[in-house]
């Protein structure tokens with residue numbers, strides 16, 4: 724269970740939101756909505772412990788995330804605006820780095836299979852700077868194929884993806900939610916998010 728309790732976030736002297744209460748249980752997708760600048764990314768960063776709110780608390784399984792530290796980060800997969808991939812490394816090497824940082828040692832063939840699942844057959848061992856924007860995004864999304872983290876926080880994950888990749892990502896999200904995981908995401912795209920239980924949070928309305 725992820726809980727947001729009386730959260731208040733500001734940027735400079737601008738109040739983005741206050742007294743925000745949200746509870747997200749296992750098997751739920753929370754779609755955070757709102758106009759540009761309403762604070763969606765700020766909220767997602769706060770959920771990951773990357774932004775300190777003015778007031779309130781975020782709890783994971785009943786404990787404030789500030790007290791959990793690494794224990795929380797092992798349970799969390801954050802997919803931010805930047806792909807976080809290194810252009811000089813191949814897709815396989817990038818995936819090796821991110822999974823190792825997540826504390827997993829996976830066989831080479833598992834990494835290749837993840838890249839194949841995400842539609843990158845034939846591009847696995849090219850430096851990722853040679854890939855298109857959508858292909859780079861797919862390399863980053865291959866982490867989701869391998870992730871064991873119960874909580875996924877995804878900021879605009881559908882941007883730059885073609886129709887096939889959007890469908891694939893929807894499937895990965897649906898599988899994660901069906902397995903009892905939690906997904907918190909933002910998207911401005913008109914993507915049918917029908918996996919499991921879907922909750923919606925509107926900011927700035």
Ligand SMILES: Nc1ncnc2c1ncn2[C@@H]1O[C@H](COP(=O)(O)OP(=O)(O)OP(=O)(O)O)[C@@H](O)[C@H]1O
Pocket residue numbers: 734735739757758759760761762763764765766
């Ligand atoms: N580093 C920063 N310093 C100061 N203000 C910032 C900073 N980052 C964001 N802001 C401001 O905070 C507000 C909320 O930004 P945020 O990125 O959370 O919005 P958003 O809802 O995700 O927007 P979008 O839909 O455009 O991605 C914006 O007005 C933005 O200008």
